[in-house]
Amino acid sequence: MSEDLTGRRLGHYRIDGVLGKGGMSVMYRATDVRLGRKVALKVIAEHLTEDPEFRERFVDEARNTSAIDHANVVPLYDFGEVDGLLYIAMRLVDGSDLASLIKGGPLAPARALTLLGQVAEALDNLHERGLVHLDVKPANVLVTSRESAGEHVYVADFGLTRRGATGHRTRGGDFLGSPTYAAPEHLRGEPVDGRTDAYSLACVLFACLAGRPPFQGQVPEVIQGHLNREPPRLTEFVALPPAVDDVIRRGMAKNSKARYADCRELIAAARQALLAPARMPAAAPAAPANRAPGVAPPGPAGNGHGGFGPVGHNPGPLPNSGTPPRPMAAPAGLHSSSADPVRLRPPVPIGSSTAFTADKSGNRWVAPVLVGLVAIGLIVAAILLFTSSGGGSTNEQQDPSVPNVQVGPTETGAQPTTSGGRLPTSLPIRPQSSR
Structure with a gap:
C-alpha cells in the first residue's frame, strides 16, 4: 500500500x-x-x-x-x-463514475445509450490513432451534468493504452486490466485491436442494462466465462426487446472478426434494438356489407389497451399496470357522452320482436319509424280515394266532344246485370288534361 x-x-x-x-x-x-x-x-x-x-x-x-x-x-x-x-x-470531473450509477440498479435504455454513445465516440477516435484502451469498464467512465444541459461523459485512465497489437502484458507475462470486462484475446495475451475495446464496451452495455456484469464469481470463473461460455441472455434479467440479446451476442463474440466493426456500430445496433418503434399490426379488414344485425363494426387498430377487439369490449387493465381500464370509445354513428360510453347490446335472435338498440340512444329511432308509418298510411289512403273517384259515373252528363266506344250489344240487346240494371253499351273516352 x-x-x-x-x-x-x-x-x-x-x-x-x-x-x-x-x-x-x-x-x-x-x-x-x-x-x-x-x-x-x-x-x-x-x-x-x-x-x-x-x-x-x-x-x-x-x-x-x-x-x-x-x-x-x-x-x-x-x-x-x-x-x-x-x-x-x-x-x-465533478460527477460520478458509471460503476456508482449501476450500483443503484439498471439504467433506463435511453440513458444508457446516451452515455455509451459518447464512450463509443471517444474509443473509435482512439482506435483511428492506432491506440487501444484495454481497460474499458464502468469505473473508467466519468459522468457529469455540470458542464452541459445533459450528461457529459469522459473516458479516463489510459494507463494500459497501447499502440499496436502487443505490449498489453508485463514483461513477465502478467495480465494487466480488469478480467470482468476483458476480451478473450486480451486474456490470452494475443494481438489486440479496436474490436477488443468493442468487446469490453458490449460487456459495459450489458452491465448498464442488467445492473450486473455478464459473468460473475471468482476471477477464474469470470475468465472461463469470457473464454468458453456464451454470454447470458440479457432478457433473462430485465424486460427488454429480444433483439438486444442478438446485439450482446455479436458484440461479445469469441472471434473478434465476428464482432461489430467498431464501437459506433455496436451502439447503433443496440439503439435500433432497444428504441426503434414497434411495428404496428395490420388494420382489421373491413366488415362485409351483410353483417348480421346486432354485430358491432370492427374497432380501430389499437383499442387503448394494446390489443385489438370489437368496440365495446373492455379487456380490463393490463397485467401489472396498476391502473383501471379506461372506457372504450363508442362506434361511429352512435351518440355518447364522455361520461357514459355506449356499449352495444348482444345480437337479437332471429324472430325476436326486440329491436336492435343502443342503451343511451335507441329511443331516437322510434319517432322516425312512426312518422314513416303514418306517411305510408296517408299515401295508401290517397291512392284508394283517387281510384274510387276516377272511374266516372254513367249518370253524369255526357260531354258532346268526348267520343263513345261500343263495348257491348246495342241498347235493345243489353244484358241485365246481377243487380237488375243494364250494362252500358258504350263508355266515354276522356283525353288526358293538358294542365
Missing part, C-alpha cells in the same frame, strides 16, 4: 484527499496553487517507483492522453516528477 499523501505538497500541487486507488497509482483531489484550480492528480504507486517498466508505462499514459484531443476524453493539464514520484494532473 502506498503512503497517503493527503496534506502534502507535490511541486505546486496541494493534495487535498484521496479519490481512488488502483494497482499502479493513486488518484488524489488536489489544488494547483499557481492557478487556484482544482485538479485530479494521479501519482504512481510508491512501491512501483523503482520499477523501470511501470515508470515507462506511466510516462506512456501521459503521452497517450495528451495526444488525444477529444470532447469525451479527460483533458491532461500537466505531467512531471517530484522527489522520485511521477504524477499526471488532469481535469477534475
Whole structure:
C-alpha cells in the first residue's frame, strides 16, 4: 500500500484527499496553487517507483492522453516528477463514475445509450490513432451534468493504452486490466485491436442494462466465462426487446472478426434494438356489407389497451399496470357522452320482436319509424280515394266532344246485370288534361 499523501505538497500541487486507488497509482483531489484550480492528480504507486517498466508505462499514459484531443476524453493539464514520484494532473470531473450509477440498479435504455454513445465516440477516435484502451469498464467512465444541459461523459485512465497489437502484458507475462470486462484475446495475451475495446464496451452495455456484469464469481470463473461460455441472455434479467440479446451476442463474440466493426456500430445496433418503434399490426379488414344485425363494426387498430377487439369490449387493465381500464370509445354513428360510453347490446335472435338498440340512444329511432308509418298510411289512403273517384259515373252528363266506344250489344240487346240494371253499351273516352 502506498503512503497517503493527503496534506502534502507535490511541486505546486496541494493534495487535498484521496479519490481512488488502483494497482499502479493513486488518484488524489488536489489544488494547483499557481492557478487556484482544482485538479485530479494521479501519482504512481510508491512501491512501483523503482520499477523501470511501470515508470515507462506511466510516462506512456501521459503521452497517450495528451495526444488525444477529444470532447469525451479527460483533458491532461500537466505531467512531471517530484522527489522520485511521477504524477499526471488532469481535469477534475465533478460527477460520478458509471460503476456508482449501476450500483443503484439498471439504467433506463435511453440513458444508457446516451452515455455509451459518447464512450463509443471517444474509443473509435482512439482506435483511428492506432491506440487501444484495454481497460474499458464502468469505473473508467466519468459522468457529469455540470458542464452541459445533459450528461457529459469522459473516458479516463489510459494507463494500459497501447499502440499496436502487443505490449498489453508485463514483461513477465502478467495480465494487466480488469478480467470482468476483458476480451478473450486480451486474456490470452494475443494481438489486440479496436474490436477488443468493442468487446469490453458490449460487456459495459450489458452491465448498464442488467445492473450486473455478464459473468460473475471468482476471477477464474469470470475468465472461463469470457473464454468458453456464451454470454447470458440479457432478457433473462430485465424486460427488454429480444433483439438486444442478438446485439450482446455479436458484440461479445469469441472471434473478434465476428464482432461489430467498431464501437459506433455496436451502439447503433443496440439503439435500433432497444428504441426503434414497434411495428404496428395490420388494420382489421373491413366488415362485409351483410353483417348480421346486432354485430358491432370492427374497432380501430389499437383499442387503448394494446390489443385489438370489437368496440365495446373492455379487456380490463393490463397485467401489472396498476391502473383501471379506461372506457372504450363508442362506434361511429352512435351518440355518447364522455361520461357514459355506449356499449352495444348482444345480437337479437332471429324472430325476436326486440329491436336492435343502443342503451343511451335507441329511443331516437322510434319517432322516425312512426312518422314513416303514418306517411305510408296517408299515401295508401290517397291512392284508394283517387281510384274510387276516377272511374266516372254513367249518370253524369255526357260531354258532346268526348267520343263513345261500343263495348257491348246495342241498347235493345243489353244484358241485365246481377243487380237488375243494364250494362252500358258504350263508355266515354276522356283525353288526358293538358294542365
